[in-house]
Amino acid sequence: MxxxxxxxxxxxxxxxxxxxxxxYTLYSVIFFLVTHVQPPGQPWYTxxxxxxxxxxxxxxxxxxxxxxxxxGGLSATSIALITYSIRRMSVSRAFAYSYLxxxxxSAVPGFLFICVAMTAGTFRPDRDPQLQQWLYDFGxxxxxxxxxxxxxxxxxxxxxxxxxxxxxxxxxxxxxxxCNALTExxxxxxxxFYRGVFAWNGLIAWWIDVFVFGIYTGVxxxxxxxxxxxxxxxxxxxxELPLLARQAxxxxxxxx
Amino acid sequence: MTTxxxxxxxxxxxxxxxVPGQPDMWVFVIFExxxxxxxxxxxxxxxxxxxxxxxxxQSHLELWLGVLATIALLTSSWSIARCVQTARxxxxxxxxxxxYLTAGFGVVFMGLKxxxxxxxxxxxxxxxxxxxxxYYFFLTAIHFVHLLIGFVVLGVLLYQLSGAERRSQEIVExxxxxxxxxxxxxxxxxxxxxxxx
Numbered sequence: 149m150x151x152x153x154x155x156x157x158x159x160x161x162x163x164x165x166x167x168x169x170x171x172y173t174l175y176s177v178i179f180f181l182v183t184h185v186q187p188p189g190q191p192w193y194t195x196x197x198x199x200x201x202x203x204x205x206x207x208x209x210x211x212x213x214x215x216x217x218x219x220g221g222l223s224a225t226s227i228a229l230i231t232y233s234i235r236r237m238s239v240s241r242a243f244a245y246s247y248l249x250x251x252x253x254s255a256v257p258g259f260l261f262i263c264v265a266m267t268a269g270t271f272r273p274d275r276d277p278q279l280q281q282w283l284y285d286f287g288x289x290x291x292x293x294x295x296x297x298x299x300x301x302x303x304x305x306x307x308x309x310x311x312x313x314x315x316x317x318x319x320x321x322x323x324x325x326x327c328n329a330l331t332e333x334x335x336x337x338x339x340x341f342y343r344g345v346f347a348w349n350g351l352i353a354w355w356i357d358v359f360v361f362g363i364y365t366g367v368x369x370x371x372x373x374x375x376x377x378x379x380x381x382x383x384x385x386x387x388e389l390p391l392l393a394r395q396a397x398x399x400x401x402x403x404x
Numbered sequence: 405m406t407t408x409x410x411x412x413x414x415x416x417x418x419x420x421x422x423v424p425g426q427p428d429m430w431v432f433v434i435f436e437x438x439x440x441x442x443x444x445x446x447x448x449x450x451x452x453x454x455x456x457x458x459x460x461x462q463s464h465l466e467l468w469l470g471v472l473a474t475i476a477l478l479t480s481s482w483s484i485a486r487c488v489q490t491a492r493x494x495x496x497x498x499x500x501x502x503x504y505l506t507a508g509f510g511v512v513f514m515g516l517k518x519x520x521x522x523x524x525x526x527x528x529x530x531x532x533x534x535x536x537x538x539y540y541f542f543l544t545a546i547h548f549v550h551l552l553i554g555f556v557v558l559g560v561l562l563y564q565l566s567g568a569e570r571r572s573q574e575i576v577e578x579x580x581x582x583x584x585x586x587x588x589x590x591x592x593x594x595x596x597x598x599x600x601x
Contacts, residue, residue, distance in 0.1 A: 318428060319426055319428035319429075320427075320428035320429075320431035320432070322428070323428055323429060323431055323432035323435075324431060324432070324435060326432060326553070327432060327435045327436055327439065330436075330439075330546070330549065330550070331439065333546070333549060334542075334546065337531070337538075337542070340531070340532060341532075341538075344535070344538070345446055345450070345538075346538060346542065351446050352443060352446055352542070356439065356442050356443070356446075359442075360439060
């Protein structure tokens with residue numbers, strides 16, 4: 149029998165998890181459908197074309213980024229839950245604090261700069277087209293080109309998972325962190341190219357990366373959910389999920 | 405009266421099959437192979453569209469340097485396989501020697517790769533000089549990053565082998581699986597960039 153929500157000791161964890169899912173959904177809808185900054189605009193646009201781009205998506209950019217400025221802080225919930233998960237591991241707390249600080253700092257170039265630059269460009273449509281192009285470049289380059297700032301954070305999470313003896317996350321997810329970290333490096337050439345697969349909207353620098361990041365995000369949200377279900381507020385190994393605990397030991401071994 | 409002797413029923417032999425090392429590492433192997441397959445598909449698509457330009461740029465590559473690098477990396481795969489076998493047999497000193505040998509062949513590969521890059525840059529072939537060399541530098545550089553991680557993995561393996569209290573055959577095999585993946589990816593890169601004309 150489940151406890152009423154007000155008595156559930158996992159209440160805050162569930163709030164954080166639902167807030168994280170809400171944030172990622174909101175982020176996808178706003179970036180892809182409302183503001184149209186994803187997939188990114190063409191990197192080779194001239195100043196005049198950039199001015200037209202801002203005019204074309206004017207309302208979407210204003211509404212979308214207004215929502216992001218109001219609700220984007222919810223991104224902190226997923227970072228907080230991941231930090232909590234590392235604290236629940238058998239590893240030093242230094243991993244959790246390093247991850248928390250790195251991701252908080254990385255969110256500034258990797259997430260906020262594009263919102264500020266595009267909003268500034270949208271609010272001043274009569275400005276010199278050269279300046280509009282500067283904001284356009286700054287927005288997309290800061291978003292795509294600085295993905296590498298998340299690299300060390302992913303590697304810290306990976307190392308914590310591989311060293312952990314409390315089985316908070318399966319080891320394969322540790323290795324998946326490495327796959328994600330390696331694709332984050334691949335975005336760097338977008339600083340150099342205006343066209344082609346390595347430009348900021350290119351097949352390799354953007355499409356493959358986003359595909360990997362999408363899988364990675366979906367997986368870690370599911371694993372965070374499982375962690376909350378398994379949480380016993382102790383300090384030893386996390387118990388298995390109730391469903392898995394009923395299965396044969398051999399299957400359990402494989403699953404872990 | 406005849407007595408029929410019947411053999412006591414033997415329990416069915418169940419052979420437990422398992423993949424070498426942690427099964428979790430195979431998620432990395434499969435996922436990373438899929439990502440590289442996507443990179444190769446993009447390369448082959450653009451190569452088919454601009455075949456003449458790609459062939460002209462490709463002719464600048466020194467095949468013998470690629471062959472030597474491949475031999476060095478294949479030999480390192482052989483020595484890491486030996487390392488797994490000797491560790492399995494409990495001959496840890498030999499296993500440590502094999503791990504160092506693997507690292508040595510890895511360093512030789514690194515040296516050859518850097519020499520190849522320097523040679524191409526001297527010829528005027530850089531990351532921005534042509535489409536082919538964009539892929540050449542990208543694929544070889546991302547593979548190089550995998551190789552650098554491989555040295556960290558070899559460090560873990562040596563740490564495991566160096567202390568009797570922490571020797572884990574599973575981790576030794578997991579490290580070897582990573583190293584083989586680096587080798588496997590290189591063979592595909594070598595075939596696509598150097599051999600396929």
